[in-house]
Amino acid sequence: MDRKLLVLILLPITILMVIVPAQIIPKVGAAPLPPMVCTAQPIDLYCRAPAPVFNGPVITPSVLLRVPIVINNTDTINGFDITLKVSDVSKLKPYDADLIGTVMPTNVILAKCIGGILIQGSTCASATDTPDTIHLSVIDTGNPLPVGTTGLLFTAVFNITGTTSTGGITIGYQTGCPNSSVSGTTVCVSMPNGTTAPTPETTQDGGFDNSNVATLPYATMTSAKNNLGQFLFGLAASTTDALTLNAVNGFDTTSTPFVTITSTVTGKNPVPTSSLSPPFIDFSNPPATSATSTLTASVATTSAKGNDTVTITGMYTTQDPNTLTTSFLEAIAILPLTVVDFSITANPGTISNTVTSNSAQTSISILPTYFVGLVKLGVQASSLPIGVTASYSSATITSPTTSTLTITVSGNTPSGAYTITLTANSTLNGVTKLHTGTLTLQVQGHSVTIDSVTVSPQGPVAIGTKVTLTVQVDNKGSFAETVTVNALINNVTVATASNVMVAANTVVPVTLTWTTTAAGTFTLSANVLLPAGETNTLTNSSKVGDYTVQPAATSPFSDSTVLALIAVIIAVAVIAGFILIRRRRTSTTPTPI
Numbered sequence: 317m318d319r320k321l322l323v324l325i326l327l328p329i330t331i332l333m334v335i336v337p338a339q340i341i342p343k344v345g346a347a348p349l350p351p352m353v354c355t356a357q358p359i360d361l362y363c364r365a366p367a368p369v370f371n372g373p374v375i376t377p378s379v380l381l382r383v384p385i386v387i388n389n390t391d392t393i394n395g396f397d398i399t400l401k402v403s404d405v406s407k408l409k410p411y412d413a414d415l416i417g418t419v420m421p422t423n424v425i426l427a428k429c430i431g432g433i434l435i436q437g438s439t440c441a442s443a444t445d446t447p448d449t450i451h452l453s454v455i456d457t458g459n460p461l462p463v464g465t466t467g468l469l470f471t472a473v474f475n476i477t478g479t480t481s482t483g484g485i486t487i488g489y490q491t492g493c494p495n496s497s498v499s500g501t502t503v504c505v506s507m508p509n510g511t512t513a514p515t516p517e518t519t520q521d522g523g524f525d526n527s528n529v530a531t532l533p534y535a536t537m538t539s540a541k542n543n544l545g546q547f548l549f550g551l552a553a554s555t556t557d558a559l560t561l562n563a564v565n566g567f568d569t570t571s572t573p574f575v576t577i578t579s580t581v582t583g584k585n586p587v588p589t590s591s592l593s594p595p596f597i598d599f600s601n602p603p604a605t606s607a608t609s610t611l612t613a614s615v616a617t618t619s620a621k622g623n624d625t626v627t628i629t630g631m632y633t634t635q636d637p638n639t640l641t642t643s644f645l646e647a648i649a650i651l652p653l654t655v656v657d658f659s660i661t662a663n664p665g666t667i668s669n670t671v672t673s674n675s676a677q678t679s680i681s682i683l684p685t686y687f688v689g690l691v692k693l694g695v696q697a698s699s700l701p702i703g704v705t706a707s708y709s710s711a712t713i714t715s716p717t718t719s720t721l722t723i724t725v726s727g728n729t730p731s732g733a734y735t736i737t738l739t740a741n742s743t744l745n746g747v748t749k750l751h752t753g754t755l756t757l758q759v760q761g762h763s764v765t766i767d768s769v770t771v772s773p774q775g776p777v778a779i780g781t782k783v784t785l786t787v788q789v790d791n792k793g794s795f796a797e798t799v800t801v802n803a804l805i806n807n808v809t810v811a812t813a814s815n816v817m818v819a820a821n822t823v824v825p826v827t828l829t830w831t832t833t834a835a836g837t838f839t840l841s842a843n844v845l846l847p848a849g850e851t852n853t854l855t856n857s858s859k860v861g862d863y864t865v866q867p868a869a870t871s872p873f874s875d876s877t878v879l880a881l882i883a884v885i886i887a888v889a890v891i892a893g894f895i896l897i898r899r900r901r902t903s904t905t906p907t908p909i
Contacts, residue, residue: 351515352388353398353469353497353505355487355522358633358644362466363388369484369523370643371532371636372476373564379534380411380629380646383472383487383522387419390465390507391515395420395455397427399441399490399504400472405448407478407485408524413452419467422458427451444492444504450474451490451504460509473646476526484525531637533567535575535599537630537647539611544626546689546744547588547615549657553745554614557651561597561607561630568599575599575630575647577609583624588615588653590626597630611651619655621685626651656687658715660740660753667723668758675724678755680708682715682740689742690714695721696737696752703729704757706736723757728854731763731793760794762846765855767823769842776864779835785811785828785860787842791818800845803828805838835867 354363361384372381385398402408410431415423427437429451434440437453445451450472472487493504497517507515526532540558547553561575575597579590590613597607613626630647661683667676682691691713695706703726710719723736738753767788777783785803796819803811811828818824828842840860 349388349520350518351390352518352520353396353489353507354386354388354520356384356386356468357642358382358384359642361386361468363520365520367520367522368641369525369639370487370641371524371526371529371639372643372645373526373529373532373534374476374479375536377538377647377649379476380648381408381474381476381524382631382644382646383474384644385469385472386467387461387469387507387517388466390461390517391463392460392509393465393507393515394460394510395423395453395508396469397453397493397504397506397508398469399444399449399451399493401446401449401488401490402474402524403448403486403488404478404480407476407480407526408474408487409477410448410450410472411475412473413450413470414473415454415470417468418454418470419461419465420454420456420458420469423454423456425452425454427453441493444490446490449490455508471644474524480525480527482525482527484523484527486521486523488521489519528638529565531565533563533565533570533634533637534645535567535630535632535647536562536564537575537577537628537649539628539649539651541651544613544651544653546654546656546687547619548742548744548747548749549619549621549655549685550617551747551749552615552617553747554612555745557611557613559592559609559611559628559630559649561609561647563599563605567632567634568603568605570634572633573599575632577628577630579611579626579628581613581624581626581653583653584620584622586616586618586620587624588613588619588626588655590614592628613651613653615653615655621655621657623686624653624655626653654686656689656744657685657749658687658691658740658742658751659683659685660691660693660738660751662721662738662753662755665754666756666758668760669723669725675722676757677720677722679718680721680738681718682713684715687715687742689744691740691742693719693721694739694741696739699735699737701729701732701734701757701759703727704734704736704759721755723755725757725759729759729761731759731761733758762795762797762848763791763793763855764797764799764818764844764846765790765792766842766844766858769840769858769860771840771860771863776866777832778866779832779868781832781865783830783832783863785830785840785842787826787828787844787858788823789816789818789826789844790823791820794820796820797846801826801828802843802845803830804841804843805830807839807841832865835865837862837864839863 349363352363357368425436428435429440429445431447432445490504491502496503497505497507497514509515538560577592577595581587581590593610628649633644635642662678667678669676693708693711705724707722708719713719734757736755741750767790770786772784799816801813802809810830813826840863843857
């Protein structure tokens with residue numbers, strides 16, 4: 317028969333034998349046992365005598381033993397409360413309990429305690445939930461199981477942690493519980509049925525003996541990594557890991573040389589996701605004693621910050637060639653994965669700097685959220701004011717260490733408060749995240765500027781006009797100042813206001829008067845002078861522009877040509893008058909007879 321066809325036939329049969337309730341599987345060779353709770357082989361899922369004694373290796377990474385706990389030919393029940401106990405916890409350590417394939421599909425877990433630790437439900441019983449126990453209490457919200465039901469209640473999972481001596485150890489039941497279904501005892505098996513009295517049952521212990529694994533076929537699974545690393549919160553990224561599976565003691569030649577690989581992620585929701593390729597290994601097709609599978613772990617932009625765990629399991633069944641007991645084993649690899657974040661902060665968050673002290677320092681810290689790694693520090697250049705520089709004692713640090721940031725102020729930096737933007741970035745799994753923080757810089761110093769100068773009246777004007785210059789003196793510094801304000805004509809001072817008081821961060825108008833004394837075009841400007849310590853002298857002067865003064869108005873008689881003309885006119889007038897008088901005298905003299 318074709319090997320691929322054989323796999324397709326055997327795989328569903330194997331799964332059915334593990335998860336399907338035994339009442340639909342013929343009980344070939346089953347002994348006529350009374351209503352009973354027992355351990356069973358995964359290929360049986362019913363009770364039979366003698367009880368199975370399972371086997372499994374002690375290897376690294378560890379192997380889990382999955383033990384079916386079944387109900388056999390029961391009366392009516394609608395739940396169960398069972399506490400298992402191993403006789404030597406150093407050989408089998410309680411690990412988990414699951415309800416995959418249970419005969420109670422509409423179940424509600426009331427209590428799940430593994431090794432005395434509450435995993436799910438309300439509380440553990442302090443007297444009976446101990447490090448060597450698995451306690452599972454379930455109620456079925458559907459119809460009660462009918463009389464005669466046989467099938468899987470749950471699967472108890474143990475970590476194989478040691479090698480037993482010949483004869484092995486017992487997988488039995490805890491004692492000390494009230495309301496037991498086992499008449500006349502305190503065995504911790506109670507099968508409720510909706511009444512005050514539980515349904516009567518008996519119990520049958522199982523066993524575990526791995527004193528001889530030399531001929532036991534089994535499989536191993538190892539991961540190339542022991543940690544999937546850190547992922548930056550809010551950024552999508554993924555990583556892979558190679559899983560190597562090996563067939564030991566002829567596992568590849570058994571009738572079920574198959575390993576089903578699954579992966580789960582636990583942590584704070586929403587958790588990252590994982591996948592496997594391939595999720596199923598068949599050592600017989602093609603024939604091999606080694607195979608690989610690739611795990612891919614992916615973090616989404618919505619994955620929560622926190623420590624997550626990726627658990628990879630390789631499940632298979634194997635038959636002990638000496639006892640012919642079939643054990644359900646599970647190779648396991650546990651890989652941590654962390655979704656991290658960080659922030660940048662300055663301490664102190666505000667620093668003061670004066671021109672005389674020149675520089676100031678602050679400590680820059682990276683505050684981690686699950687984060688441990690390299691961070692590159694920087695300062696956004698556009699946020700630095702004029703004349704300010706910034707430098708780190710170390711521009712790359714490993715969280716949670718710190719770096720010292722030195723801020724240096726030069727002489728041309730105006731006084732005031734500035735917000736400087738700090739940057740921090742880290743790259744993990746091929747993606748980079750940038751965080752920013754802020755630092756307030758208070759620059760204290762002497763800085764007086766001229767905001768504006770207005771002139772009245774506007775030119776041109778005549779000689780002798782009084783021109784008013786109004787100078788807006790702005791003290792941008794941190795101290796009150798006593799200043800001198802000058803008006804200049806062609807860079808020559810023509811008016812001065814001394815001892816002008818200007819409080820810090822205020823503007824004072826100063827009026828200066830210039831009386832024009834000559835005609836022409838002049839360059840007007842103003843300046844302000846501090847006694848000492850000016851931060852930026854470039855803003856201490858302001859040029860108004862060109863200003864025109866015209867000559868005074870003159871009399872028309874001052875012109876020599878006009879005077880000469882007037883003289884001629886006067887002379888002509890005098891002569892004309894003289895002639896006229898002569899004529900009149902002549903006309904009045906008698907003519908001689």
